[in-house]
Amino acid sequence: MSVFWILVILVGLAIVGFALGRRRAIGSAGGDPKTLHSRPNYYGVGVALAALIPSLALLAIWLFVQPLYIDAQVATQIADAAIPEGSTRGLMMGDIERLAAGFDQLESRGLMTPEEIAALGPDDDIRGRLGEVGLALGSNVSAETLDAARTFRSLSATGGILMTVAVLLAGAAGFAINLARVHHSKRARNQVESVILALLLAAACIAILTTAGIVLSMLFESINFFRQYPITEFFFGLQWAPNFRGNSDLGIIPLLWGTLYISLIALLVAVPIGLFSAIYLSEYAGRRMRAIAKPLIEVLAGIPTIVYGLFALLVVGPMLRDYFAQPLGLGNSGSSVMTAGLVMGIMLIPFVSSLSDDIISAVPQSMRDGSLGLGATKAETIRQVVVPAALPGIVGAILLAASRAIGETMIVVLGAGAAARLSLNPFEAMTTVTVKIVSQLTGDTNFASPETLVAFALGLTLFVITLGLNVFALFIVRRYREQYD
Incomplete structure (x- = not known):
């Protein structure tokens, strides 16, 4: 059965x-x-x-x-x-x-x-x-x-x-x-409530144990990898050239550079647009406009990343190549850091906008009224009172968006290519850590070889980076958040 x-x-x-x-x-x-x-x-x-x-x-x-x-x-x-x-x-x-x-x-x-x-x-x-x-x-x-x-x-x-x-x-x-x-x-009620309490505790423990299991599984396989490949060459190597026949160069620096480069461009797109839209929605927009505009912005968060990747591959990449890269002599490929960064930035707009909007809206109206009563204009009140009061939460939202950008895969695969290189040219193809994790575990692989085990070391490194960003975001929010009555 x-x-x-x-x-x-x-x-x-x-x-x-x-x-x-x-x-x-x-x-x-x-x-x-x-x-x-x-x-x-x-x-x-x-x-x-x-x-x-x-x-x-x-x-x-x-x-x-x-x-x-x-x-x-x-x-x-x-x-x-x-x-x-x-x-x-x-x-x-x-x-x-x-x-x-x-x-x-x-x-x-x-x-x-x-x-x-x-x-x-x-x-x-x-x-x-x-x-x-x-x-x-x-x-x-x-x-x-x-x-x-x-x-x-x-x-x-x-x-x-x-x-x-x-x-x-x-x-x-x-x-x-x-x-x-x-x-x-x-005493049926006492017994049932005790059982329900135990189930809730078990659910919480499952979440914790799942996280611990993920970390330990990556850690043990990473240890097996570092037994076969020098740890210094992995973290400080400047070449990424895996070869399942041996003599591979598995330096993570080119992958980290591509990850951070694409994430930086994405944040340069998402943060200003998301923050300005949040300020408009919370401070200037009327109820009718807010009721229409906010759901439309949040629709972006529900679009599958593969759709964003196809948009980058078919629309944004060729446009950047034809109107910017080729005329400036910077490249001839539609797959580039700029393509993936721009599309990823569009994807991150609702993350920054929605979180920042909620944080700005939580600033007490009395602070706005006090500033306006002292003669400040609405723009001065927003710039000197509202935004500074909401700044810790806004920084936390930006760091969470950065964590989301670092872990993205499909947009990078279709928009940025798979070339691991160190370059400042934003119109060249590059790749990220997540893309190489997928490529090293695709197909018939030998899990005893360093070329396959390196995926776990990459995953553990990425986990530590994103965990650090999330912890730092929580620290900023809790340390500098003002408590209002």
């Missing part, structure tokens, strides 16, 4: 448990809800939670542990001699999993029967059959790979059956035990 139908059954069990728990509570009180310790709904919620929480927890643990167990069992079936030259055990396991998934799809679509799948041999056109369902293998199918895929399917099917039985039994047991304990004197 699929996970979806297991969840459907558990939800149905919880609904039934809610109804029966509520009815049983009222029945134990002789039909008078006033004699219950808690409201009837609490008894129903208690039964529903007792059916859901143990079963969902078991399901989550099972889904995490079962793939690890199956991979370990299948990996022991592969002898070192069975691994093709130039491949690794990890790559072979990937082919085994894809082969097993392909067999499942062929069977589910009726393209092959279980008997036909069991009769397949290494000499049959297995790769061609997998192509019918859109799957591809990195190497030819050997007898060892075929046997391992069959073992993988068998263990997965057995594990799926056991998981279904165990999860449904856990839900039924929780349902029955809690329903039997429903009584008019039971």
Whole structure:
């Protein structure tokens, strides 16, 4: 049974448990809800939670542990001699999993029967059959790979059956035990609120643990990378020329330069436009204009970045090339730092505008009235009173926009190209850290090579930079923010 139908059954069990728990509570009180310790709904919620929480927890643990167990069992079936030259055990396991998934799809679509799948041999056109369902293998199918895929399917099917039985039994047991304990004197509200509090705490912990897991995963792989490649050459190298055959130059300086150069141009576009539009909306625009203009500006934040990238590739790049780069003799390519920077700046306008508008609007009206009462003009009041009062929040908004610019990928791929170089010419193609992370992890890669592991070192470096900007933004806001009554 699929996970979806297991969840459907558990939800149905919880609904039934809610109804029966509520009815049983009222029945134990002789039909008078006033004699219950808690409201009837609490008894129903208690039964529903007792059916859901143990079963969902078991399901989550099972889904995490079962793939690890199956991979370990299948990996022991592969002898070192069975691994093709130039491949690794990890790559072979990937082919085994894809082969097993392909067999499942062929069977589910009726393209092959279980008997036909069991009769397949290494000499049959297995790769061609997998192509019918859109799957591809990195190497030819050997007898060892075929046997391992069959073992993988068998263990997965057995594990799926056991998981279904165990999860449904856990839900039924929780349902029955809690329903039997429903009584008019039971402190149902206290128990339900304690469970809800524990769930909220677990949700907060999940967010923290997810962040920690991301950092640790990048850190461990980065350590493996630095064991193979000198750390000084990575952080201070001026050449980026990966070569999966060896002798790679993996200096991060050209990538950081392209990242910061494009981000700087983007901020030079976004900050003035965003800040001036925020001042207009909060200080000059009427209610009708504000109600129209602000949503239109915020629409920019909802446009997918791939659309911005296409706009840069098809419109902005050719325009800059034809009207600026070629006449000035600065380049002949539509992909450039200026192209990506301008389009990224347009994307960042709503970030700066909306945050700055909210911050400026929060400045007390009494400060404006006091300045105007002393004879200052509206422009002088905005320049000398409102903006300085809102400046910490505006700086925080700008730093958050900078973090967003540093992490952008699609606009850079389509607008700035993929050339890693150190240059001051804004009409030359360059690239960023995020683009190279994608390129190093694309295709069939060997995760034991420094050319692939460098992606994790790049990711960790980018994470530290953006984290530093976010922490600095929070520090500025909290340190210099004025508290108004």
